[in-house]
Amino acid sequence: xxxxxxxxxxxxxxxxxxxxSDALVVDVVGMEANANVELRxxxxxxxxxxxxxxxxxxxxxxxxxxxxxxFEGASGTLAVVWGGEDIVSxxxxxxxxxKDEVNKPFAPKGGVMEGAKLSAEDVQAVSKWLSRExxxxxxxxxxxxxxxxxxxxxxEVGGQLASQIKxxxxx
Numbered sequence: 269x270x271x272x273x274x275x276x277x278x279x280x281x282x283x284x285x286x287x288x289s290d291a292l293v294v295d296v297v298g299m300e301a302n303a304n305v306e307l308r309x310x311x312x313x314x315x316x317x318x319x320x321x322x323x324x325x326x327x328x329x330x331x332x333x334x335x336x337x338x339f340e341g342a343s344g345t346l347a348v349v350w351g352g353e354d355i356v357s358x359x360x361x362x363x364x365x366x367k368d369e370v371n372k373p374f375a376p377k378g379g380v381m382e383g384a385k386l387s388a389e390d391v392q393a394v395s396k397w398l399s400r401e402x403x404x405x406x407x408x409x410x411x412x413x414x415x416x417x418x419x420x421x422x423x424e425v426g427g428q429l430a431s432q433i434k435x436x437x438x439x
Contacts, residue, residue: 274325281321281329285348289334290355292362292379292391296320296347303370314361316351337385338378346377355381359395 285291296304296318311318323346327339338348352358359379366375379386381394398406 274328277322277325278329281326284319285330285333285335285350288350289383290358290379290381291335291338291348291350292355292358292386293338293342293346293377294318294349294362294366295344295373295375295377297345298373299371307365307371307374310365311349311351311361314352314357316349316358316361318347318349320345320347334383335380337383338380340385354400355379356394356397356399359391359397360399363392363395 296307299307308318323339323342323344326346326348327336327342330336330339335348339346349358349362352361359376362376365371368374376388376391378388379391386394
């Protein structure tokens with residue numbers, strides 16, 4: 269491959285990965301073509317992207333970015349997966365797809381989260397975390413809980429008082 273062509277590919281990779289801070293690296297070698305197309309379609313529906321890259325060119329393209337650690341010392345054919353709501357939802361989807369028999373060779377090899385390199389085991393651990401949406405719902409319930417308790421306590425006293433007044437009125 270000529271130097272000019274490598275520069276063009278590197279620039280294209282820079283453009284596609286611009287602004288991406290969290291990504292996973294997966295193995296897609298040996299996947300059946302139809303399964304690969306279906307896998308990409310499934311990811312696209314969830315606003316996630318998969319791109320097979322040459323390690324050396326991806327390393328040049330991500331030099332100085334948050335994605336750089338994932339390509340340091342990388343070997344073999346890699347595919348980068350990024351997008352989705354957050355890294356947790358991305359890891360959950362990758363692990364779900366990796367368990368499917370149709371996508372058999374598809375498996376996580378690692379990734380990067382906020383500049384920190386992840387191993388395959390780390391990706392599996394991240395997939396078990398609560399997603400952003402689940403964390404927000406827990407936070408909202410914790411914020412609303414004291415107000416709901418106070419409201420219940422105030423209305424309980426009023427209800428008891430009304431019940432006693434009603435009893436006295438019937439006597």
